[in-house]
Each structure stands twice: as C-alpha cells, then as structure tokens.
Amino acid sequence: MILAALDFQTFSDAIGLGAIYALMAVGIGLVFGVLRLVNFAYGQLIMAGAYTLAYTSSWPTWASIATCFAVVVALSLTMDLVVFRPLRGQSPAVMLVTTFAIAFLLQSIALIVDIRDGTLGQVTAALTFLNEPVKIFGGDVRKITLVAIAIAVGALLVLALLLAKTTIGLHTRAAAQDFRTARLLGVRANRVIAFAVVLSGLLAATVALMMTVTLPLVTPDFALRDTIVVLVGVVVGGIDRLWTATLGGFTIGFASGVINGLLPTDKTVYLPSAVFTLVIIVLLLRPAGLFAWGRHAAGERV
Amino acid sequence: MTRWLDPLVQLGGPVLLVVAVGLVSTTVSAANEVYFLNALVSVAIVVAIYVFVGNSGVLSFGQIAFVAVGAFAAGVMTVPLESKKGVLTTLFPLLRDHSIGNVPSLLLAAGLGGLFAFVVGLPLMRLSGLAAGIATFAVLEITHNVLQQWTKIGPGATTLSLVPESTGPLQGTLGAIVVIAVAFGYQRSRLGRKLRATREDPQVASGVGIGVHLQRLWAFTLSGALAGFAGALLVHQLGSITTEQVYLELTFLTLAMLVIGGLTSLWGAVVGALAVSGLDSFLSQSEQGVHVLGFKLDLPSGAHLAVLAAIMALVLILRPSGITGGRELRLPRAWRRS
Numbered sequence: 269m270i271l272a273a274l275d276f277q278t279f280s281d282a283i284g285l286g287a288i289y290a291l292m293a294v295g296i297g298l299v300f301g302v303l304r305l306v307n308f309a310y311g312q313l314i315m316a317g318a319y320t321l322a323y324t325s326s327w328p329t330w331a332s333i334a335t336c337f338a339v340v341v342a343l344s345l346t347m348d349l350v351v352f353r354p355l356r357g358q359s360p361a362v363m364l365v366t367t368f369a370i371a372f373l374l375q376s377i378a379l380i381v382d383i384r385d386g387t388l389g390q391v392t393a394a395l396t397f398l399n400e401p402v403k404i405f406g407g408d409v410r411k412i413t414l415v416a417i418a419i420a421v422g423a424l425l426v427l428a429l430l431l432a433k434t435t436i437g438l439h440t441r442a443a444a445q446d447f448r449t450a451r452l453l454g455v456r457a458n459r460v461i462a463f464a465v466v467l468s469g470l471l472a473a474t475v476a477l478m479m480t481v482t483l484p485l486v487t488p489d490f491a492l493r494d495t496i497v498v499l500v501g502v503v504v505g506g507i508d509r510l511w512t513a514t515l516g517g518f519t520i521g522f523a524s525g526v527i528n529g530l531l532p533t534d535k536t537v538y539l540p541s542a543v544f545t546l547v548i549i550v551l552l553l554r555p556a557g558l559f560a561w562g563r564h565a566a567g568e569r570v
Numbered sequence: 571m572t573r574w575l576d577p578l579v580q581l582g583g584p585v586l587l588v589v590a591v592g593l594v595s596t597t598v599s600a601a602n603e604v605y606f607l608n609a610l611v612s613v614a615i616v617v618a619i620y621v622f623v624g625n626s627g628v629l630s631f632g633q634i635a636f637v638a639v640g641a642f643a644a645g646v647m648t649v650p651l652e653s654k655k656g657v658l659t660t661l662f663p664l665l666r667d668h669s670i671g672n673v674p675s676l677l678l679a680a681g682l683g684g685l686f687a688f689v690v691g692l693p694l695m696r697l698s699g700l701a702a703g704i705a706t707f708a709v710l711e712i713t714h715n716v717l718q719q720w721t722k723i724g725p726g727a728t729t730l731s732l733v734p735e736s737t738g739p740l741q742g743t744l745g746a747i748v749v750i751a752v753a754f755g756y757q758r759s760r761l762g763r764k765l766r767a768t769r770e771d772p773q774v775a776s777g778v779g780i781g782v783h784l785q786r787l788w789a790f791t792l793s794g795a796l797a798g799f800a801g802a803l804l805v806h807q808l809g810s811i812t813t814e815q816v817y818l819e820l821t822f823l824t825l826a827m828l829v830i831g832g833l834t835s836l837w838g839a840v841v842g843a844l845a846v847s848g849l850d851s852f853l854s855q856s857e858q859g860v861h862v863l864g865f866k867l868d869l870p871s872g873a874h875l876a877v878l879a880a881i882m883a884l885v886l887i888l889r890p891s892g893i894t895g896g897r898e899l900r901l902p903r904a905w906r907r908s
Contacts, residue, residue, distance in 0.1 A: 354890075355886075361623075362886060369826060369886060500707070504704070540712070540714075551708075552705070556701075
C-alpha cells in the first residue's frame, strides 16, 4: 500500500535530497576524520555561498558560481586557521560549542548584511530552468534532481579517487585512522588538514549552488536545519568512517524526502517525534553507527 | 583549617555572587530589573545542566527539554482558574479545572523534570560521546514537537500567557541559591565523587566497582529535576512563554555559558552564566546607546548578537578551559596558609 503511493516523482526527489545530504555528510565527515571536530558551522558555509550567489546574481553565471566557490573555500580555510587550529586537541565539547559560536556569529553577520533591495531572492536566475520537469519512465522529474544526483555521484567518485590514488589522499586516510602515528611516520598535519578543509569547502559551495536552485530565497538561517538533520544522519550512520557517514547522510535525506512526500500535511505533525524516536532506537542498538560493522562497531569510544 | 574553609569558599563564592546580583536588581529601575532576573534564571538553568554535563563529562543537548517540561507544567498549572477556562479550553479536564500556587508549581516542575529525566535516562545513559549528544538532542526534538502539537496538555503552538510573574528578585535569588546548594551537595557526596571518577577515566572507574551507567543516571535525574525547577522559575519570570523559547537557541546559549565559564566546576557554571548574560544585556542596551567611561557606545541594530558571538568564540579560542579554568573558587594561597 505504501509502495503504491510512492510515485516516481516523490522517489526521485527523495534521492535528490539524499544526494545533497550525502555531500554535506562528506564535508562534515572529512573534517571530523582529521580533526575529530564536529563542525556545526558547516551550514553557515553553505549559507555564505548562497548569499554570494544572491549578491552576484547580476553577473555572468560562470563568474557568480566561481565567486561562490572562492568565497566558501576562503571562509573554510579562515575558519581552520582562526578557530580549528588553536583548538586542536581540545575536548569535543569545547570544539563543538566553539563552532556553535562561529555559526551564531556568521548568522548574525548575515542578518546585518542582509539588505532586501530586490536583488536578493533572485539567485542564479540563469539556472532556474533546472526546476522544469522532464519526462522519464512516464514520470515527471525536475532537472535539478537529475543534476544533483549526477553531481553528487561525480563528486563522490572524484573524492574516492583522490583519497585512494593520491599521496595526500593516502595521508588523509592515515591521519583519519590514527593521527599521532601518521604524524610520526612523516604525514604533515597542516597539509592534511588544509586538504580536508578545502575539500569540505568545495563540497559546501556545490551544495549551496544546488540548494539555491530549489530554494531561491536566501535567509540567514539558510541550510541550518539541514545541517542539524545531516549531523544526526552522520552520527546515526557512523561518523568514524567516511563512507558510513556519507551513507547516513544519504539515508536521512532519502527518508525525509519519502516520508514528506507520502504523508498528507495534517498527518505529519508528530513526524519529528517518530523520526527522532527511531534515531534513539538505532543509536541504542548500534551506538557506533548503523552501517559500522566489524572492528569499529565493537569498541565503545568513550 | 582548609578542611572546612575550602568547601565554605566553594559554596559561599557562588552564593554571594548570586545574592549580589539579586540585591543590585532591587536598586535598578523596573525596565532594567528584567536583565538581572534573566541572569539569575540563567544561573539556575546552567547549574542544572552542569550537574550532569560537568560532573559526567558526557555532552547532553537534552536538558532544555526538562526546562521546557518544568516551564509548561508550572505555567499551565498556575494560570488563574477564572481565566484558564476561557483561554486553555482544550486541556484535559483535570488540568483545566485545577490551579495550584506558586511554590507547589515549583515543586511540581522539579518532580516532573526529574521523573522525565529518569525515564529517558534509563535507556540513554548507556550511550557516550557523540551518540549520547545526538540521542539527547533527539529527546529535545521530541519534547518540543509534542509540546507544540498536543493541546490537551498545554497551549500548543500558541503563547501560554497569564502566568503569575512571581519570580522577582527574591524568588530569583532564592531559586538560584537552591539549585547551587543542591549541585554543591551532590558533587561533594559519595555519588557525586563516583561520577566524577567516571568522568576522569571510565574504564578505571568501572574497574574499581563503580557502575558507570547507574551513576550517570542519578546525575541525569537530579539534573532533570533542577532543570524542571529552573524552567518553573523561567516561566514565572516571563509571565508568558512559547515552545520556541525553550528550544534550540536556549540550548546553545546555556551550553555556551557553561563551557565559557568552565565546564567542570560549579564556580565556572555560575560565572559563565552571569558573565554571558551580563554581556548580552550590556550589548543589547548598547544598541540604544550607553555611556561607558565618558564615551558614548552606540551599536547598529542587530550588531549585538554578532559581537556577543564573536566574544564567546574568542574566549573559547583563547581560553578553551573557560574563564575559571574549570576549577572551583579558592582563596589566594597567602590567605589559606594562615
């Protein structure tokens, strides 16, 4: 019965949302891997990208997108230099609360620079054609969904290649496994961290681009709720490994897409309760993560 | 001599600070009094969080859920009967047809907060690290969702108003002192010391026969009761409340207060709460323009949040262990030797 109601468009939209959340999960998971830091301010990187797109919407599309990437990567590197570096080795609570403060700071700055003069809200007008549907297998699918899926798959493949085939990728994986031993064996900490931070910035800019196509109205709390949901997904999936974190991000995005599409609005009032009860149950049964099997799942990391 | 002097200073310092804030609040204008009452209620909430997070070292985003339960229980039960029948018509008859006084509402809030925390903690205290953080966050989300939708137990998504504003300087000060005293008594008790041992090293602690999960559960329950009590203080200070006021923003702000003050000490919790709420009040005043040392400080509107966040981040970066370094208050060495 449920499957019958699941039409093709809901299904594809859910996959699209899952793809975007998977990219965010990778961005959060990469930094966590090398720094053991949960970056709550990740959503504000996306927000900054969205604002950049909004303010440069009168420029040629390529220039606007390039500026977005430049601003987000620069902000990501600044965050590492000013915030993450002094906090290296501090307790997780201190690092997490500091990123709250940074998120709060960036959000209040956005509140100040957010001047509604008519230019905002018309983000990437050149890309709005992506919201038009195309017919696939007799169902309507928005082009942006296909683009999001393609970009996500492409980005994940490139990332997997980078991590598997390049020296810096090998160093990053080693650092994520055991930072101290990796350093003893000659891995340069700052380079590995900068690599992870730049990659996560690039991913944030990509997400900003895709999100503004579907949600052109940029606000200071842009992507905030999504970040919280992705963080939940990442921990539920298993934050200790990149691919389990990614899978967790995808799963929670796909699940919210399907549930939102299936239930009528008047039935969804207790949906958050149901979802978060499920989250608690999964965490109780598998504290190391839903997809974490073997060695990682066994030991409790205190 | 220090055997009795040290604990006296550790309890006396925070209490004196709170009394001082309470006394100053009686001398200022009614418009400014609200800032001091805010600070006192913040102290109660932050110390309640500290009882669990500070003593156990396990991060929890769920304590504001207990504040919310306490606030709405105390609020709904103290709305005067004659107005209650008009505005809160959808409540269960038992809740609709009865009202209680101020002090019973504080006790009710503490009881419900503690009970809720115990029930939630029973399964959740097996978790640690990020899993514990996310699971307690889930508790906050569920509580917020239910309070916002279930109109048989509260006002739902609308504002709960007409709550008696009984948290003045006296109740604010006394309330904060009660929370501080309970937290102090707990951390010096046998149970508190066991829990602090698990914070330093869970493996060794369980090796010497301390039940890690059980100790965390006691602290979680006590913290929940104090948080419920603090929620009742909050609703009686505000007079009206919505579910949004006891949700994400308050969670982040109170956790930031605790970490900025110093996560692992009672003194840190009190200092952090007072420092951050003092700074917040000062900065929001600055948007109207205030005179400091002969200069007129005038912030553009909206800037006070940015400045507050920047200062909080700066303190954490420069002094990650907090203003107090996570230590209890001690007299200077020269005094203690005498």
